[in-house]
Amino acid sequence: MAAPIRVLTAVPICDGHDSAINTINLEFIRHGIEVVYMGYHRYATDMVRAAIQEDVRALGISSYNGGHVEFFSEVAALLKKQGADYIKLFGGGGGTITTVDAAAMRRKGVDKIFFAGTPLSEMVDYVHQHYGGARKRGGKAPTAEMKLARKLTEIEDSYAGGKRKRPMPNAQRRMPKGKKSGRKSGTRVFGFTGPGGAGKTTLIDELVLRLLNREPKVRIAILSHDPSVVGLGALLGDRATMINSQDERVFMRSMATRGQAGGLSPATEDCLQLLAHSDFDYVIIETVGTGQEAMPFQMGLVDKTVLVMNPDYGSRLQLQKIVMLDLADIVVVNKSDQERARTAISEIERRLDQNKRSQTTVSTVANRHRDAGVDELCDLLLEKR
Amino acid sequence: MSKLGRVVEAVENYNQFVLDEVKRARSDKAFGKKLLDRWNEVKANTPIGTAPTGLKLPRLALPEIDEAGEIARYLLGEGLPGEFPFTNGAYREMYLEPLREPEEGSYGKNGRNGKNGKNGTKPAPKAEQEEPTRLFSGFGLAEDTNERFHYLTGHQRSARLSTAFDGPTLYGIDSDAEGVFGKIGEGGLAIDTYEDMVRLYDGFDMGSPSFSASMTISGPAPIIMAMYIAAAKKRFGPSVIPKLRGTIQADIFKEVQAQNETIFPTEASLRFLCDMIEFTTREMPRWYPVSISGYHIGEAGATPVQQAAYTLSNGFAYAELLSKRGISVDQFGPRLSFFLDCGLDVEYIALARASRRIWAIGMRDAFGAGPKGQMFKLHTQTSGRSLVAAEFKNNLTRTAAELMLAYMNGTNSCHSNSADEPFTTPSEEWIRLAAHGQAILLDESGIFKHTMNMLTGSPGMKAVERAVEAAILEEFRQIEELGGVLSAIEHRYQRSQIQNAAHRYEQQIYDGTRPIIALNKYANAKEEMPEVEMVRTPRAKKQLQVDRLAKFKKKNAEKAQRALDKLSDVVERGENFFPTLIETVEVCSLGQITGRLQEIVGHFRPMV
Numbered sequence: 002m003a004a005p006i007r008v009l010t011a012v013p014i015c016d017g018h019d020s021a022i023n024t025i026n027l028e029f030i031r032h033g034i035e036v037v038y039m040g041y042h043r044y045a046t047d048m049v050r051a052a053i054q055e056d057v058r059a060l061g062i063s064s065y066n067g068g069h070v071e072f073f074s075e076v077a078a079l080l081k082k083q084g085a086d087y088i089k090l091f092g093g094g095g096g097t098i099t100t101v102d103a104a105a106m107r108r109k110g111v112d113k114i115f116f117a118g119t120p121l122s123e124m125v126d127y128v129h130q131h132y133g134g135a136r137k138r139g140g141k142a143p144t145a146e147m148k149l150a151r152k153l154t155e156i157e158d159s160y161a162g163g164k165r166k167r168p169m170p171n172a173q174r175r176m177p178k179g180k181k182s183g184r185k186s187g188t189r190v191f192g193f194t195g196p197g198g199a200g201k202t203t204l205i206d207e208l209v210l211r212l213l214n215r216e217p218k219v220r221i222a223i224l225s226h227d228p229s230v231v232g233l234g235a236l237l238g239d240r241a242t243m244i245n246s247q248d249e250r251v252f253m254r255s256m257a258t259r260g261q262a263g264g265l266s267p268a269t270e271d272c273l274q275l276l277a278h279s280d281f282d283y284v285i286i287e288t289v290g291t292g293q294e295a296m297p298f299q300m301g302l303v304d305k306t307v308l309v310m311n312p313d314y315g316s317r318l319q320l321q322k323i324v325m326l327d328l329a330d331i332v333v334v335n336k337s338d339q340e341r342a343r344t345a346i347s348e349i350e351r352r353l354d355q356n357k358r359s360q361t362t363v364s365t366v367a368n369r370h371r372d373a374g375v376d377e378l379c380d381l382l383l384e385k386r
Numbered sequence: 387m388s389k390l391g392r393v394v395e396a397v398e399n400y401n402q403f404v405l406d407e408v409k410r411a412r413s414d415k416a417f418g419k420k421l422l423d424r425w426n427e428v429k430a431n432t433p434i435g436t437a438p439t440g441l442k443l444p445r446l447a448l449p450e451i452d453e454a455g456e457i458a459r460y461l462l463g464e465g466l467p468g469e470f471p472f473t474n475g476a477y478r479e480m481y482l483e484p485l486r487e488p489e490e491g492s493y494g495k496n497g498r499n500g501k502n503g504k505n506g507t508k509p510a511p512k513a514e515q516e517e518p519t520r521l522f523s524g525f526g527l528a529e530d531t532n533e534r535f536h537y538l539t540g541h542q543r544s545a546r547l548s549t550a551f552d553g554p555t556l557y558g559i560d561s562d563a564e565g566v567f568g569k570i571g572e573g574g575l576a577i578d579t580y581e582d583m584v585r586l587y588d589g590f591d592m593g594s595p596s597f598s599a600s601m602t603i604s605g606p607a608p609i610i611m612a613m614y615i616a617a618a619k620k621r622f623g624p625s626v627i628p629k630l631r632g633t634i635q636a637d638i639f640k641e642v643q644a645q646n647e648t649i650f651p652t653e654a655s656l657r658f659l660c661d662m663i664e665f666t667t668r669e670m671p672r673w674y675p676v677s678i679s680g681y682h683i684g685e686a687g688a689t690p691v692q693q694a695a696y697t698l699s700n701g702f703a704y705a706e707l708l709s710k711r712g713i714s715v716d717q718f719g720p721r722l723s724f725f726l727d728c729g730l731d732v733e734y735i736a737l738a739r740a741s742r743r744i745w746a747i748g749m750r751d752a753f754g755a756g757p758k759g760q761m762f763k764l765h766t767q768t769s770g771r772s773l774v775a776a777e778f779k780n781n782l783t784r785t786a787a788e789l790m791l792a793y794m795n796g797t798n799s800c801h802s803n804s805a806d807e808p809f810t811t812p813s814e815e816w817i818r819l820a821a822h823g824q825a826i827l828l829d830e831s832g833i834f835k836h837t838m839n840m841l842t843g844s845p846g847m848k849a850v851e852r853a854v855e856a857a858i859l860e861e862f863r864q865i866e867e868l869g870g871v872l873s874a875i876e877h878r879y880q881r882s883q884i885q886n887a888a889h890r891y892e893q894q895i896y897d898g899t900r901p902i903i904a905l906n907k908y909a910n911a912k913e914e915m916p917e918v919e920m921v922r923t924p925r926a927k928k929q930l931q932v933d934r935l936a937k938f939k940k941k942n943a944e945k946a947q948r949a950l951d952k953l954s955d956v957v958e959r960g961e962n963f964f965p966t967l968i969e970t971v972e973v974c975s976l977g978q979i980t981g982r983l984q985e986i987v988g989h990f991r992p993m994v
Contacts, residue, residue, distance in 0.1 A: 013569075014553070014557075014559075014565050014566055014569070015552075015553025015554050015556065015557045015559065015566055015569050016553055016569075017641075017645055017646025017647045018646075019646060019994075020685075020686050020687050020885075020888050023885055023888070023889075024888060024889055024892050027889060038994065040992045040994060041646050041992065042557060042646065042992070044564060044565050045565050046564070046565070066553045066569060066572065066573050067552075067553070067568075067569055067572025067573045067922075068553070068566075068567075068568030068569035068570075068572045069568070070568065071567060071568025071569075072565070072568050072569075075565060075568075095775070095808060096775040096807075096808035096809035096810075097809060097810065099809065116775075117774070117775040117776075117808060118774070118775060118776055118905060120896060121892070121896060122896075203991060206991075238994050241992055241994045242991055242992055242993065242994060244989050244991055244992070368651070368991060369651075370651060370654075370986075370987055370988030371988070
């Protein structure tokens with residue numbers, strides 16, 4: 002089976018009209034397309050950086066607030082300037098984009114504008130027909146970031162093509178000895194997991210803000226996962242809620258699990274290897290929202306594992322069933338401003354005492370600005386081994 | 387239980403109370419007689435007007451009932467126009483034209499002067515009888531919108547301006563920010579400094595009772611409000627402040643739920659908003675500091691019931707926040723106003739009626755508000771989403787039907803969309819037709835100007851009203867189950883409900899179960915994209931805005947730092963920042979202030 006087409010969609014700066022793009026995203030996903038969604042009110046530079054890092058086939062922009070000729074032109078020019086015009090640019094804006102505008106936009110390098118009233122099926126067909134074939138990259142020498150992005154695509158596609166299979170289930174695998182030595186000295190890999198809705202993405206984004214502020218030359222990679230079933234598309238939406246990770250010092254890649262259970266994709270391990278051996282100070286990997294039995298970081302590449310929970314996990318009995326509580330180095334109780342938080346923290350601490358190993362709990366309110374709990378988590382992660 | 391749970395109880399209890407009173411009216415003779423006497427008195431005191439054809443009509447039409455139980459059901463269940471629970475209208479006479487001849491009876495002595503008859507000058511409009519027409523406007527730079535305002539109000543008795551802002555302004559960004567040049571003055575006008583605000587309302591007497599301004603902006607609303615005050619102060623002196631009339635949208639909840647124009651985290655936005663409301667309720671008693679808006683919720687795809695339910699529950703949530711601040715409900719209650727969408731779905735037959743009733747009962751019985759705080763004062767806009775590009779002149783018919791529904795529902799003011807809206811900021815030709823649509827309905831036709839209750843109370847309308855009320859209460863229960871409005875927002879409840887409804891709507895258009903004429907029914911296959919006059923802001927104007935801003939920043943460079951530091955201190959100390967903000971805007975731009983506040987309270991994290 003061919004690898005799914007990946008596209009990036011977004012809404013321009015100063016524009017919050019996301020109703021159309023939400024509908025289009027859903028339609029794409031139903032028809033096997035993987036959509037990296039950046040959300041609304043996004044800068045052209047951020048869109049282009051994301052499109053390159055995600056190595057998508059096309060970038061789709063939905064604009065309803067005017068200024069589309071300028072905005073699309075800016076995006077097209079940036080893609081071209083960076084030698085990334087192998088990423089096709091398409092979009093729409095209902096009736097706000099006239100035929101005259103569209104012609105001007107095409108001259109600036111926009112591949113396709115969909116006008117008001119275009120059936121969703123026509124858009125889906127267009128993406129399949131025009132962005133699904135063999136890929137032609139431009140002649141310009143790719144930057145290091147592009148090379149990395151392409152390698153990640155090759156790895157991911159090789160699994161989708163069935164050429165490669167995971168040799169063994171996660172749990173039985175161990176890294177061969179000495180593999181870590183190939184890394185840039187000091188690269189630290191942090192694994193984040195936990196149930197859906199615990200606030201992992203927000204927490205990571207806040208952590209990134211602190212790392213960026215503390216170390217002016219820091220380079221961070223994020224590998225984030227969202228669930229998908231074989232043969233269907235996926236909504237890779239973490240970028241949409243991240244506000245601090247849209248930074249030129251951050252390389253982010255969103256992956257769909259493509260049918261694999263346990264919170265990661267078949268290609269994760271190889272992709273993580275590659276990132277850990279690239280030029281980053283920190284690599285952060287985020288699983289999808291996981292269930293009680295999941296234990297995603299068995300590949301030995303992660304230096305510290307962080308389990309993110311929120312206080313409403315149910316009864317104390319439920320804690321006994323969460324396998325990651327045995328394995329995590331740090332357990333974060335996020336949303337600790339909720340009523341139940343105090344009880345939750347003491348229950349979790351008692352549960353960890355059973356393990357008799359040095360595990361730490363931290364309570365955070367990730368969506369609170371300048372939260373001291375997130376500062377503490379940052380300190381803990383940066384502690385020397 | 388949050389206050390919303392109490393509102394549900396209050397409405398249920400009230401409905402039961404009405405049923406009990408109907409029974410009592412039938413069994414308790416004295417009570418029945420009291421009701422019949424009241425009924426006869428109302429009828430006897432209703433003045434009679436004359437249509438241009440000479441036909442005599444009562445100015446208030448009532449159901450033809452003469453039985454005490456039914457009278458109780460009417461008077462208590464829906465109330466006369468202007469009476470609790472306000473189902474038929476917030477005021478007694480709404481759009482009625484002034485009486486043309488002196489009439490007998492006290493009801494006619496409403497400040498009308500009989501001598502101003504057919505040939506006399508019109509009497510000055512009472513507050514409730516000013517023209518309800520509001521046309522949303524804003525494009526280009528301040529002076530362009532100013533010119534449009536003068537054009538629009540040239541023929542009106544009063545200047546009621548409704549202001550639209552461009553994208554950068556709505557997001558609290560300056561026109562010189564990265565990547566926003568193309569958006570300057572598009573879809574609304576650009577405001578960077580209070581000097582732009584001075585230009586915007588130039589030539590209008592901002593303190594006059596016949597002037598009011600409405601500003602459609604939420605994320606940076608306190609900053610824009612401060613600029614408005616600073617501009618008025620500069621032109622008319624500090625004594626103008628208590629005289630200012632108007633509305634600022636400032637609705638953070640609907641931004642988070644639907645429209646996405648939010649710049650600070652929700653909690654911080656609400657704090658800034660409450661600071662502003664605290665100031666305006668004290669210092670500007672004629673100002674409406676928040677317009678609780680369902681329009682954008684509707685436009686984002688919500689069903690009419692969702693729209694009304696989220697709007698009302700947001701309103702109750704504001705009331706709860708303000709009460710917690712220690713502001714009395716009788717102070718803030720009368721300053722809350724509402725804004726709903728009106729489309730073509732059947733719910734719109736009675737959506738505003740049901741909303742007015744729930745608000746009145748909730749405010750009286752769950753919040754203890756007096757009569758003025760019970761009134762759901764409503765601005766309506768016809769549905770932009772219902773308009774389509776294909777054979778766009780049909781949009782005139784759509785808007786006309788929606789206007790009819792809006793006025794049947796007793797809206798206090800109304801904006802009618804221009805037919806060219808699916809493509810562009812409306813051009814003058816279509817704006818004029820949109821305004822005329824309202825005038826034809828209200829002035830030319832006899833539908834609304836002679837008799838109140840002309841089109842209310844049909845069995846169908848009552849059926850819709852009851853079904854809608856029950857569905858709204860059911861939505862309230864869902865929100866209450868999630869812990870109230872704020873907690874439901876955290877759970878993405880409203881957003882996901884709206885998105886699901888939007889998706890269904892699109893599906894229905896594509897599979898044809900929702901007919902849209904000329905789009906999926908009777909479509910003309912050969913049709914080309916229509917040629918319409920596009921309103922765009924020329925490059926030179928955009929540059930002018932950037933240059934002006936640069937000049938302002940240069941002029942105030944030193945003072946700006948000090949002013950921002952002072953503002954920071956006030957915010958960090960947790961004091962009400964609004965009085966200081968009015969000074970800050972004199973030397974700082976919108977973007978400078980937004981940036982500084984974001985350093986302190988953080989950025990809004992988008993929800994998907």
